[in-house]
Amino acid sequence: MTPPDPGPRKPGTPDPGSRKPGTPDSRALVMARVRRALADVPRAETPDAVPVERTYHRVHGDRTAAGTVDLLAEHLADYRAVVHRAGPASLPDLIARLLADRGATSVAVPPGLPASWLSAVPESVRRVPDTAELTPHDLDAVSSVVTGCAVAIAETGTVVLDAAPDQGRRRITLVPDHHVCVIRVPDQVVGSVPEALERLDPARPLTWISGPSATSDIELDRVEGVHGPRTLEVILVAPEPETAGQN
Amino acid sequence: MSGTHQATYLGMPAFPQAADASTRNTQLRANLRHATHTIRAKRATAVAELDDWSRLRAAGAAIKDRTLRHLDHYLERLENAVTAAGGHVHWAADAEEANRIVTELVRATGEREVVKVKSMATQEIGLNSALATAGITAYETDLAELIVQLGDDLPSHILVPAIHRNRGEIRDIFAERMARWGRPAPDGLTDAPADLAEAARLHLREKFLNAKVGISGANFMVAETGTLVVVESEGNGRMCLTLPETLISVVGIEKVVPTFQDLEVFLQLLPRSSTAERMNPYTSTWTGTTDQDGPRTFHLVLLDNGRTDTLADTVGRQALRCIRCSACLNVCPVYERAGGHAYGSAYPGPIGAILTPQLRGTGSELDASLPYASSLCGACYEVCPVAIDIPEVLVHLRERVVEGGPASVRGTRAVIKPAKGHAAERAAMRAARWALDHPRVLRTGQRLASRTRRFHPRRLPGPGRAWTDTRELPRVPEESFRDWWRRTRGESRTEGRKKTT
Numbered sequence: 001m002t003p004p005d006p007g008p009r010k011p012g013t014p015d016p017g018s019r020k021p022g023t024p025d026s027r028a029l030v031m032a033r034v035r036r037a038l039a040d041v042p043r044a045e046t047p048d049a050v051p052v053e054r055t056y057h058r059v060h061g062d063r064t065a066a067g068t069v070d071l072l073a074e075h076l077a078d079y080r081a082v083v084h085r086a087g088p089a090s091l092p093d094l095i096a097r098l099l100a101d102r103g104a105t106s107v108a109v110p111p112g113l114p115a116s117w118l119s120a121v122p123e124s125v126r127r128v129p130d131t132a133e134l135t136p137h138d139l140d141a142v143s144s145v146v147t148g149c150a151v152a153i154a155e156t157g158t159v160v161l162d163a164a165p166d167q168g169r170r171r172i173t174l175v176p177d178h179h180v181c182v183i184r185v186p187d188q189v190v191g192s193v194p195e196a197l198e199r200l201d202p203a204r205p206l207t208w209i210s211g212p213s214a215t216s217d218i219e220l221d222r223v224e225g226v227h228g229p230r231t232l233e234v235i236l237v238a239p240e241p242e243t244a245g246q247n
Numbered sequence: 248m249s250g251t252h253q254a255t256y257l258g259m260p261a262f263p264q265a266a267d268a269s270t271r272n273t274q275l276r277a278n279l280r281h282a283t284h285t286i287r288a289k290r291a292t293a294v295a296e297l298d299d300w301s302r303l304r305a306a307g308a309a310i311k312d313r314t315l316r317h318l319d320h321y322l323e324r325l326e327n328a329v330t331a332a333g334g335h336v337h338w339a340a341d342a343e344e345a346n347r348i349v350t351e352l353v354r355a356t357g358e359r360e361v362v363k364v365k366s367m368a369t370q371e372i373g374l375n376s377a378l379a380t381a382g383i384t385a386y387e388t389d390l391a392e393l394i395v396q397l398g399d400d401l402p403s404h405i406l407v408p409a410i411h412r413n414r415g416e417i418r419d420i421f422a423e424r425m426a427r428w429g430r431p432a433p434d435g436l437t438d439a440p441a442d443l444a445e446a447a448r449l450h451l452r453e454k455f456l457n458a459k460v461g462i463s464g465a466n467f468m469v470a471e472t473g474t475l476v477v478v479e480s481e482g483n484g485r486m487c488l489t490l491p492e493t494l495i496s497v498v499g500i501e502k503v504v505p506t507f508q509d510l511e512v513f514l515q516l517l518p519r520s521s522t523a524e525r526m527n528p529y530t531s532t533w534t535g536t537t538d539q540d541g542p543r544t545f546h547l548v549l550l551d552n553g554r555t556d557t558l559a560d561t562v563g564r565q566a567l568r569c570i571r572c573s574a575c576l577n578v579c580p581v582y583e584r585a586g587g588h589a590y591g592s593a594y595p596g597p598i599g600a601i602l603t604p605q606l607r608g609t610g611s612e613l614d615a616s617l618p619y620a621s622s623l624c625g626a627c628y629e630v631c632p633v634a635i636d637i638p639e640v641l642v643h644l645r646e647r648v649v650e651g652g653p654a655s656v657r658g659t660r661a662v663i664k665p666a667k668g669h670a671a672e673r674a675a676m677r678a679a680r681w682a683l684d685h686p687r688v689l690r691t692g693q694r695l696a697s698r699t700r701r702f703h704p705r706r707l708p709g710p711g712r713a714w715t716d717t718r719e720l721p722r723v724p725e726e727s728f729r730d731w732w733r734r735t736r737g738e739s740r741t742e743g744r745k746k747t748t
């Protein structure tokens with residue numbers, strides 16, 4: 001799966017501090033220290049000569065595609081994501097219901113979100129397009145966000161976003177308190193972390209999400225929902241129309 | 248603002264005095280004990296879920312060894328890749344230089360406030376107080392770091408820095424101090440963790456929304472692609488990495504991994520070993536800057552600050568594999584009793600006992616006493632997801648303290664004088680006695696007082712058995728790591744990793 005191009009890269013704005021005060025000398029100094037420190041490494045040794053054996057599993061266990069989707073659903077739920085299933089036909093109604101249940105008055109919309117997904121959401125719910133002009137404060141006033149995803153990982157219960165047009169800029173899935181994420185199953189689901197990395201493009205900004213934000217900083221009591229969206233709802237959309245319903 | 252002055256580790260007493268003080272603090276000990284035992288049990292379950300854990304662990308160690316043995320090569324690749332992706336790379340030989348670079352970068356933006364996501368490297372260099380001196384306020388945004396900052400306190404655990412505070416103390420700190428730093432705590436704040444988290448959310452949200460400069464560390468940097476990785480739970484990391492216009496990341500040079508594919512090992516090892524989760528709630532990766540998404544300017548400050556000295560020691564080098572999971576703290580009987588502050592640096596517990604004396608040298612009483620802050624029980628080695636043989640390095644560093652010898656100091660070969668007859672030796676001996684004086688600590692140490700051990704039983708032999716009978720030692724699936732290592736790599740290939748003296 002090759003995600004669409006995120007657009008041209010902009011080399012950072014000219015920066016007065018890019019040379020000083022970390023002078024070129026510091027670079028040379030640190031590199032010289034590194035080389036001196038590695039005096040025991042034979043000169044002829046190449047990095048590849050240091051063995052790395054990848055005898056660990058590509059994926060844990062042996063599952064059918066449907067079994068992998070079920071495992072994803074189970075692991076998403078384990079970390080307190082709310083999991084729903086739908087078919088293409090029932091998806092718009094389900095999204096509309098989830099926004100209505102939240103009492104959402106506005107929804108952030110990535111530029112490439114399939115138009116049908118929000119077709120059942122009443123006009124009274126304000127659509128907030130994901131534009132460069134939107135400020136974090138604007139987003140703070142937005143109730144919900146609906147996105148697709150790049151890939152989902154069954155073993156870990158993870159959804160990965162790569163800022164493709166159906167997901168938008170990173171901040172729209174960060175500031176609003178309610179995130180509805182649609183996963184096309186089984187196509188977008190992989191079993192394991194190694195399989196996920198294979199599909200992802202490191203040049204794009206990636207956000208791996210496993211349940212809503214959480215902290216265990218107070219006496220190790222897990223509290224769900226700190227700074228990211230406190231509610232993560234995931235919709236697994238299967239290609240064949242089937243009856244919608246909560247898992 | 249009175250709160251901007253953050254406490255530092257300067258002038259802390261040597262390990263035994265500090266440990267004695269903590270041992271007398273029953274609240275601290277109760278908090279620590281509860282916390283470490285809870286994480287320990289959960290972690291064992293998360294690890295047991297993967298039947299190839301020992302292979303992942305071996306691969307993690309091997310990838311780090313490959314990187315470290317060719318660090319110059321990978322740093323150059325990294326620099327090129329980050330620059331090609333629109334980032335700016337800076338090099339800092341020591342803490343002072345790193346602080347100066349960051350301070351000037353912040354000044355160049357015209358901002359006086361920055362938001363920070365928890366980073367061990369910036370704690371190590373004391374960045375917050377350096378910024379405060381320059382009139383720049385750094386807001387810590389990790390919940391635990393916030394508790395530490397508001398309490399004008401020091402972190403005591405890598406993963407849960409406020410582990411020494413209970414909910415009542417946290418409530419009081421929030422109620423008293425939040426107003427000084429920004430939005431006050433809500434009236435009638437209770438000590439329920441959910442309420443405390445909500446108070447933090449509200450307090451920090453205004454900071455995130457207004458932030459123009461973010462400061463972070465990174466868990467990994469990919470040499471091949473120039474990609475940086477931050478692993479977190481609360482979403483404060485995403486806020487700091489995405490909303491500001493300028494992002495400055497301060498990262499130790501040992502955090503490089505060769506390829507994007509290598510992350511498949513560490514993104515399995517780290518969450519399970521650290522928070523005992525299949526995956527932590529949020530992981531962010533970024534490669535330079537992305538047009539109209541996230542910061543427009545990205546600076547990477549590569550930090551040496553003693554890492555090359557550590558690299559120069561063929562026994563101690565393995566400490567640089569550390570991925571800061573904190574598993575070794577949670578199994579350490581000495582840490583459990585002494586608490587994190589006794590280690591006198593950003594790195595507490597077993598990893599601190601081997602890393603700090605290498606990063607800073609063994610010149611001070613505190614640093615000379617650290618290699619003795621252990622009973623050599625070996626539990627840290629068994630849980631370490633990158634197989635750092637901590638007892639081996641401890642013994643090696645004890646030799647250095649007592650006998651002196653060649654070492655690298657700020658990049659130059661030097662001969663360390665033996666601590667004999669000096670204050671450092673007395674501090675070291677007191678630390679050793681401290682460990683010996685605490686029977687529970689000692690019992691666990693009966694097992695492996697030598698570094699010639701050849702296997703790792705699941706139950707400790709002899710008097711140590713009483714300890715294992717009531718506590719779960721981490722289970723190592725399949726064959727033991729060391730057997731696997733020897734079988735697959737052979738002794739001949741381990742030179743450079745191990746010295747046989």
Ligand code: SF4
Binds near residue numbers: 570573634635
């Ligand atoms: S030394 Fe090993 S166990 Fe300890 S924090 Fe580092 S990686 Fe984790």
